Amino acid sequence: MSAHIVLTSHPARGATGANASHAVHWGAETAQARGPLVASVANPATRNVIGTHAGAYSVYRALAVASGQLQRDHKPDLTDTTPAEAIGPHPQWAEPGKIVSLDPWGHLVASEFKAQIAEGMDIRPTIAITKAHINMPELVGAIAAGRLHPDGDILQANGDVKVTKAAVDPVWHLPGLAERFGIKESQLRRHLFEQTAGMFPELVTRPDLKVFLPPIGGMTLYFFGDVTKLGRPETKVACRLHDECNGSDVFGSDICTCRPYLAHGIEVCIEMAQQGGVGLVIYNRKEGRALGEVTKFLVYNARKRQVGGDRAETYFTRTECVAGVQDMRFQELMPDVFHWLGITRIDRWASMSNMKHGALVEQGIEVVERVPIPEELIPADASVEMDAKKAAGYFSTYTPDASELAVAKGRGLME
Amino acid sequence: MSAHIVLTSHPARGATGANASHAVHWGAETAQARGPLVASVANPATRNVIGTHAGAYSVYRALAVASGQLQRDHKPDLTDTTPAEAIGPHPQWAEPGKIVSLDPWGHLVASEFKAQIAEGMDIRPTIAITKAHINMPELVGAIAAGRLHPDGDILQANGDVKVTKAAVDPVWHLPGLAERFGIKESQLRRHLFEQTAGMFPELVTRPDLKVFLPPIGGMTLYFFGDVTKLGRPETKVACRLHDECNGSDVFGSDICTCRPYLAHGIEVCIEMAQQGGVGLVIYNRKEGRALGEVTKFLVYNARKRQVGGDRAETYFTRTECVAGVQDMRFQELMPDVFHWLGITRIDRWASMSNMKHGALVEQGIEVVERVPIPEELIPADASVEMDAKKAAGYFSTYTPDASELAVAKGRGLME
Numbered sequence: 084m085s086a087h088i089v090l091t092s093h094p095a096r097g098a099t100g101a102n103a104s105h106a107v108h109w110g111a112e113t114a115q116a117r118g119p120l121v122a123s124v125a126n127p128a129t130r131n132v133i134g135t136h137a138g139a140y141s142v143y144r145a146l147a148v149a150s151g152q153l154q155r156d157h158k159p160d161l162t163d164t165t166p167a168e169a170i171g172p173h174p175q176w177a178e179p180g181k182i183v184s185l186d187p188w189g190h191l192v193a194s195e196f197k198a199q200i201a202e203g204m205d206i207r208p209t210i211a212i213t214k215a216h217i218n219m220p221e222l223v224g225a226i227a228a229g230r231l232h233p234d235g236d237i238l239q240a241n242g243d244v245k246v247t248k249a250a251v252d253p254v255w256h257l258p259g260l261a262e263r264f265g266i267k268e269s270q271l272r273r274h275l276f277e278q279t280a281g282m283f284p285e286l287v288t289r290p291d292l293k294v295f296l297p298p299i300g301g302m303t304l305y306f307f308g309d310v311t312k313l314g315r316p317e318t319k320v321a322c323r324l325h326d327e328c329n330g331s332d333v334f335g336s337d338i339c340t341c342r343p344y345l346a347h348g349i350e351v352c353i354e355m356a357q358q359g360g361v362g363l364v365i366y367n368r369k370e371g372r373a374l375g376e377v378t379k380f381l382v383y384n385a386r387k388r389q390v391g392g393d394r395a396e397t398y399f400t401r402t403e404c405v406a407g408v409q410d411m412r413f414q415e416l417m418p419d420v421f422h423w424l425g426i427t428r429i430d431r432w433a434s435m436s437n438m439k440h441g442a443l444v445e446q447g448i449e450v451v452e453r454v455p456i457p458e459e460l461i462p463a464d465a466s467v468e469m470d471a472k473k474a475a476g477y478f479s480t481y482t483p484d485a486s487e488l489a490v491a492k493g494r495g496l497m498e
Numbered sequence: 499m500s501a502h503i504v505l506t507s508h509p510a511r512g513a514t515g516a517n518a519s520h521a522v523h524w525g526a527e528t529a530q531a532r533g534p535l536v537a538s539v540a541n542p543a544t545r546n547v548i549g550t551h552a553g554a555y556s557v558y559r560a561l562a563v564a565s566g567q568l569q570r571d572h573k574p575d576l577t578d579t580t581p582a583e584a585i586g587p588h589p590q591w592a593e594p595g596k597i598v599s600l601d602p603w604g605h606l607v608a609s610e611f612k613a614q615i616a617e618g619m620d621i622r623p624t625i626a627i628t629k630a631h632i633n634m635p636e637l638v639g640a641i642a643a644g645r646l647h648p649d650g651d652i653l654q655a656n657g658d659v660k661v662t663k664a665a666v667d668p669v670w671h672l673p674g675l676a677e678r679f680g681i682k683e684s685q686l687r688r689h690l691f692e693q694t695a696g697m698f699p700e701l702v703t704r705p706d707l708k709v710f711l712p713p714i715g716g717m718t719l720y721f722f723g724d725v726t727k728l729g730r731p732e733t734k735v736a737c738r739l740h741d742e743c744n745g746s747d748v749f750g751s752d753i754c755t756c757r758p759y760l761a762h763g764i765e766v767c768i769e770m771a772q773q774g775g776v777g778l779v780i781y782n783r784k785e786g787r788a789l790g791e792v793t794k795f796l797v798y799n800a801r802k803r804q805v806g807g808d809r810a811e812t813y814f815t816r817t818e819c820v821a822g823v824q825d826m827r828f829q830e831l832m833p834d835v836f837h838w839l840g841i842t843r844i845d846r847w848a849s850m851s852n853m854k855h856g857a858l859v860e861q862g863i864e865v866v867e868r869v870p871i872p873e874e875l876i877p878a879d880a881s882v883e884m885d886a887k888k889a890a891g892y893f894s895t896y897t898p899d900a901s902e903l904a905v906a907k908g909r910g911l912m913e
Binding site: 124133136137141149215217248277283287288300301330381406412 | 503505506507537539542545548549550551552553554555556557558559560561562563564565567568569570572574575576577578579580581582623624625626627628629630631632633634635636639658661663664665666667679680681685686688689690691692693694695696697698699700702703712713714715716718720744745747748749750751752753757760781784785788789790791792793794795796797798799800802803804819820821822823826827828877879909911912913
């Protein structure tokens with residue numbers, strides 16, 4: 084190993100850079116024409132992107148190398164890892180501006196770039212597709228209550244559900260991202276550099292590198308029914324788009340409706356699959372509206388302790404005081420996954436969020452029916468959030484008025 | 499806003515740097531003697547750490563600033579956000595080498611550094627402590643089965659459980675971290691820089707900056723019972739240390755025991771709290787053994803497709819082929835949180851992992867009783883993983899032999 088550390092802010096001497104044979108032609112019609120994305124840390128001269136694979140888990144990879152457990156130039160053996168179900172290609176993969184935040188060829192690198200990998204290039208998947216059986220106690224409850232009916236295939240009598248699932252890491256095409264937000268690419272790059280306290284200087288020093296693998300969490304897709312039907316106009320689709328909320332999703336915290344709505348969305352998806360359509364749950368790693376859990380808990384304390392108690396009229400204000408904004412999830416990028424799947428119409432949309440709905444419509448995806456969470460699934464302490472969101476434009480049959488929003492409906496902090 | 503972009507690899511002209519008034523004296527006896535950790539992106543000249551707050555969510559903050567929704571110099575208003583329960587200080591906070599991966603004063607910045615914050619310094623909490631009620635269907639089931647008994651306080655008849663919870667962001671003291679791993683600080687810094695593809699050049703150019711806020715996920719602590727009893731030798735403690743597995747924890751995937759063991763651990767914690775002790779669940783954001791979910795799903799495919807089927811004898815090999823290592827969780831850092839809580843003895847330890855147990859013992863924390871997952875909670879498809887782990891040293895009353903490990907016990911990929 085060389086004693087010389089090479090900084091990354093400028094091209095290495097002798098490196099071919101992104102202008103040479105490994106140039107990326109984002110949005111090209113074939114994987115070969117687009118070219119492989121090379122994020123290798125073992126062979127920096129071949130790189131044509133900013134950042135690397137596995138996002139922030141690269142920090143753990145560093146510990147593995149530093150402690151002598153992992154070879155620094157390890158290359159994955161991708162034998163037997165290819166997708167368990169086929170997805171795409173779909174026409175949207177090559178339509179300008181449709182997909183800017185994931186690599187549509189990300190699951191196919193082992194086959195599409197087989198020759199380059201055989202020659203020793205370190206090219207890695209950013210998407211993996213597998214099969215699973217899942218079982219949630221709520222689904223067992225839905226069967227017992229007669230809402231769901233086992234069919235012996237998609238849904239078993241014991242509540243087991245057959246799914247296809249995909250893990251998707253983010254891959255950002257910076258010019259496309261800037262266009263989506265209506266800002267200059269140079270401004271986007273500058274703020275990415277500055278707000279992360281200088282993560283990846285290439286963002287500002289290497290305008291020739293157009294693709295960025297940001298170290299943020301990606302998404303997991305759960306498919307119910309036959310995935311290969313996606314992209315056909317006659318295929319009916321049900322969907323729950325869910326942004327991570329660990330406290331509710333795993334532990335069932337009663338301050339929000341996250342897990343109840345997720346379980347309800349899965350019911351809607353199972354029904355759609357049983358009727359011959361496809362159900363899709365998208366799970367985004369955007370904890371606490373992409374503010375992170377520390378900020379989320381600080382806000383909980385401020386909500387519960389404020390004079391007048393926890394109430395809908397000050398719900399968003401308390402987040403803004405701490406975080407400066409109400410929400411950082413940026414649904415603008417969210418529709419990309421539908422373009423990747425060839426989906427142009429969602430028949431049943433298990434979400435009330437006006438931001439999510441607006442982002443879909445903006446991207447030309449039709450939403451036929453919006454399915455709100457059934458009232459009986461809303462925990463008592465979550466009514467503060469629900470009322471605040473309904474007043475702010477959430478899809479609902481009822482909008483609370485000012486006097487209702489002023490009533491403290493949340494538990495006190497120490498109760 | 500200046501048109502001039504300042505790179506971070508070397509101290510800014512006129513900056514006082516970490517050697518001046520904001521020097522960090524890691525491990526000092528008081529917060530004031532230690533000094534505030536300043537990770538401000540609004541005022542880079544005051545910074546004395548590498549990285550910034552909210553980890554990878556700083557990427558979303560950049561989008562918020564770039565799209566004009568957030569002021570780039572926003573400072574949080576911390577009114578009413580202070581901890582809902584007191585934790586510490588404990589003697590371990592000032593014992594050399596005990597805590598190297600979190601800031602023991604991270605929850606107390608609003609009070610300890612009140613004067614500096616009032617003067618305009620941008621100092622932020624890395625830990626937040628709040629209260630919640632949680633409810634998991636498994637706990638309702640445990641009540642119905644007569645294993646758990648509602649007491650009207652900690653556990654309600656409807657399954658609601660009162661908890662205190664804390665979100666903890668990682669804060670790494672690089673010299674301490676290097677010492678924990680028995681390597682040179684310079685080597686650690688170099689690999690952190692190289693394996694992340696050049697994230698934060700200061701890791702190699704600023705040896706004067708000793709503290710790093712890595713952009714990896716942190717942990718969430720769920721406390722059952724009276725948190726303030728922690729640190730007293732007579733307080734009995736039960737604990738489940740859980741590393742994130744989204745597929746099982748949220749969706750109940752049956753290929754592993756993660757959610758069943760978590761729910762069982764919470765039962766153990768509730769019982770301990772009802773007996774006057776404290777229960778503690780630690781939830782670490784280390785998806786797929788800190789390899790990330792894309793790698794995890796690639797490995798699932800390789801396991802299910804290999805010649806001979808999914809079996810325990812090749813369980814670890816399949817991960818190594820793809821990732822180069824079996825595991826990247828590095829339990830070496832995990833005991834820090836026990837030192838932070840003043841815990842020197844764990845009476846009931848709901849974990850079978852030899853790596854976790856070994857890390858605790860190495861750090862001088864006594865484990866009295868190890869509580870394995872009850873056999874009836876292990877899903878059928880998870881027996882491949884269980885057998886492999888038992889053969890590799892997992893705590894168990896029974897170790898499978900070679901002939902048993904050779905039997906394919908997992909479902910096929912397309913089943």
